[in-house]
Amino acid sequence: MSTSSPRSAFITGAASGMGRATALELASRGTRVTLFDLNAAGLEETKALVEVTLGGSAVAYPGDVTSLDDLTAATAAGVEAFGSLDAVAACAGIEVIKPFLEQSVDEWTRCLDINLTGVMLTARAALPHLLDAGKASIVAVASDCGTHGYPDWSAYCAAKHGVVGLIKSLAMEFGARGVRSNVVTPGWIITPMHERILEGVSEEERKEAAKGNPMGRFAQASEVATVLAHLLSDEASYTNGLVYPIDGGTTAGYLE
Ligand code: NAI
Numbered sequence: 575m576s577t578s579s580p581r582s583a584f585i586t587g588a589a590s591g592m593g594r595a596t597a598l599e600l601a602s603r604g605t606r607v608t609l610f611d612l613n614a615a616g617l618e619e620t621k622a623l624v625e626v627t628l629g630g631s632a633v634a635y636p637g638d639v640t641s642l643d644d645l646t647a648a649t650a651a652g653v654e655a656f657g658s659l660d661a662v663a664a665c666a667g668i669e670v671i672k673p674f675l676e677q678s679v680d681e682w683t684r685c686l687d688i689n690l691t692g693v694m695l696t697a698r699a700a701l702p703h704l705l706d707a708g709k710a711s712i713v714a715v716a717s718d719c720g721t722h723g724y725p726d727w728s729a730y731c732a733a734k735h736g737v738v739g740l741i742k743s744l745a746m747e748f749g750a751r752g753v754r755s756n757v758v759t760p761g762w763i764i765t766p767m768h769e770r771i772l773e774g775v776s777e778e779e780r781k782e783a784a785k786g787n788p789m790g791r792f793a794q795a796s797e798v799a800t801v802l803a804h805l806l807s808d809e810a811s812y813t814n815g816l817v818y819p820i821d822g823g824t825t826a827g828y829l830e
Contacts, residue, residue, distance in 0.1 A: 578808035579603040580661035580711065584652050586639050586696055587666035589616025591765030592715055592802075595795035596663045598623055599803045601630035608633045608652030608659070610645070611666065631656070639666045639692030645699035652703075659703035660710040661806040664693045667715065669767055674728045682729045689733035694740055697755075704753045711754040713805045714741050715798070718761045718821055734759075738817055745815030754814040756805045761821030762792040786830075788823030 583600050587593030589611035597607045601624040609624075611617050614636035624632040633655045637644030653659050670685040693714050704710035719727055720734035737757060744755035762768060762784070772780060784791050798820050804810055805818065819825040 579803070580605050580806050582606045582608070582652060582656040582659050583661035583663060583806065584608045584610065584649055584659055584696075584700055585663045585665060586610045586692070587664075587715075588620050588634075589613035591665070591767055592760070592763060592795045592798045593663065593665035594620045594623075595799035596665060596802045597632070598628065599796065599799035600661070600663075600806070601628045601632065603803060603807075604630075605661065605806075606631040606656040608635060608648060608655070610635050610637055610639075610648045612636065612638055639664075639696060640687045642695045642699060645695050649699045649703055658707050659700060660707040662696060662700045662704065662710075662712045663802050663806065664696045664712065664714040666692055666696075667717075667767075669771055670729045671726050671771065672729070673726050677729060685729035686733050686736070689730065690736040690740070693737050697740075697744060701748070701753065705748070705751055707752075709752045711806045711810070712741070712744065712756070713802050714755075714757045715802075716741075716757050716759050716817075718759050718819065718824065720757070720759050721817065721819070721825075742815050742817075749814045754805075754810070756810070756813060756816045756818060758798065758801060758805070758818045758820055759825075760793070760798050761787065761819070761824050763795055763798055763820075764792050765795050768792070786824075786828040787821075788826060788829060790829075791822065793820065793822065 588609035617634040624630040635648035716734040716737040719731040741757040
């Protein structure tokens with residue numbers, strides 16, 4: 575086990591994409607993982623990958639990030655299994671793409687409930703355990719939509735900007751009590767969400783779209799997971815309140 579890695583991590587969105595990749599990255603560094611997601615079958619797959627492929631330890635707890643009861647029970651289950659909780663990766667989220675004037679209030683509310691309130695509730699449930707651990711860390715996955723606006727993404731951008739504000743505030747409130755809070759803002763990452771958004775878009779068109787990126791490509795989920803594992807580890811022991819782009823350079827600019 576890497577001495578700088580957390581002992582026990584709680585990961586939301588762990589059935590798929592970046593949440594699963596983060597669970598696998600942390601487990602490969604010796605961290606025991608509590609996996610949380612609505613998708614119970616996907617969670618079992620991630621658990622099997624952790625235990626069988628990596629020889630790690632995992633607890634799978636199906637639940638909804640909009641439910642404080644689910645999150646409270648799941649974080650408690652992680653503490654019961656592994657003795658403590660000193661890391662949280664808040665990866666659960668949904669895409670919501672809708673022209674502003676066509677978006678219903680229900681669609682807006684659902685987006686904010688899952689993508690913003692879900693991160694707040696995750697932190698609420700986990701923080702008592704993180705404070706007990708004495709030294710701990712939270713990383714939330716926002717998006718480049720947390721620092722930029724995009725047409726047809728208003729609810730998602732509002733939620734992700736909210737995640738950035740929430741995490742900055744947690745960094746201020748809990749830093750001196752030993753809990754660091756940081757947020758990553760990925761660009762295009764190849765995951766099931768990415769596939770849903772680009773459904774029907776040809777390989778040629780995808781290559782064309784990636785050309786604007788300074789690195790000329792989209793990223794793999796594992797390229798986000800390694801950054802989360804770093805931020806959750808003691809390697810980042812003085813990093814708090816950081817908004818960390820993982821976007822191939824689009825924060826610097828887009829190629830014409
Ligand atoms: P994904 O769709 O592959 O995985 C998201 C997971 O969240 C799924 O397993 C889903 O079941 C779970 N989830 C959704 N609603 C939930 C709820 N109410 N309670 C519990 N679990 C729930 O997506 P991906 O791409 O791995 O996304 C992870 C995070 O990264 C999301 O917050 C997303 O908004 C964000 N993101 C994704 C980008 C991309 O290009 N794929 C870019 C920037 C940010």
